[in-house]
Amino acid sequence: MTQREQPREVVIYGASGFSMALRDMIENGLTPQKWRVVAHIDDFAGEDAGKTLAGVQVIGFQVWQDRYRDHPCAIAIGDCGARRKLANKITDAGGELLTAYPKGGTVSPHIQVADGTIIGQPAYIGPFTAFGLNVLQMPMSVVGHDVVIGDYCTLCSSTSIAGYVVLEDEVFLGAGAVVMNGRPGSPLRIGRGAVIAAGAVITKSVPPGAKMMGNPARPIRELAARRRPPV
Missing domain, CATH: 3.40.50.20 (Rossmann fold)
Known part of the structure; x- marks a missing residue:
């Protein structure tokens, strides 16, 4: 070597x-x-x-x-x-955060990656997508074109994000979660601090701090109330 x-x-x-x-x-x-x-x-x-x-x-x-x-x-x-x-x-304390992501292949050269972000392979990342500070994207994930990933987001393995989507800061996507596409000028938006459960399918924008699960995804409290037996 x-x-x-x-x-x-x-x-x-x-x-x-x-x-x-x-x-x-x-x-x-x-x-x-x-x-x-x-x-x-x-x-x-x-x-x-x-x-x-x-x-x-x-x-x-x-x-x-x-x-x-x-x-x-x-x-x-x-x-x-x-x-x-x-x-x-x-x-x-004067330290530096590791920034590491694959280049070439299924990762578009037309992306922006901020300091501290780590993207595992294999991954697909479409053009005109931007990653904020210290994002963690685990392997086998897909991020489409024209996507904005906010600071400190976590994308677990096998997540899939379609085009024209905005994840605000500190959004957590559980394993296998799917985020459907937005539109040019009207992206699907997941609010700051939202938690999307494993396997959930997001079909419309999500407010900040929401906890979502299911297909199509709904607030966890709403699903729990529906399943609660009548008194």
């Missing part, structure tokens, strides 16, 4: 099963850049505790500050609000 091809060293904030999934995705599923995870941060591990995760050291936050602050950091948390807090913690 030539010097040019040497993997760049990175750190993952988290030391659980999901952090291992993210590690595998970063090390083995992103091209053309190569990455190598050299440490996991665990706030509950203690400093220099000697713990490892699949052969990689687990460190406390202070050790990261002292030794690895110049390494880009990926945050292994699906919860949008929690990821925002840890991202701020990293940047406030």
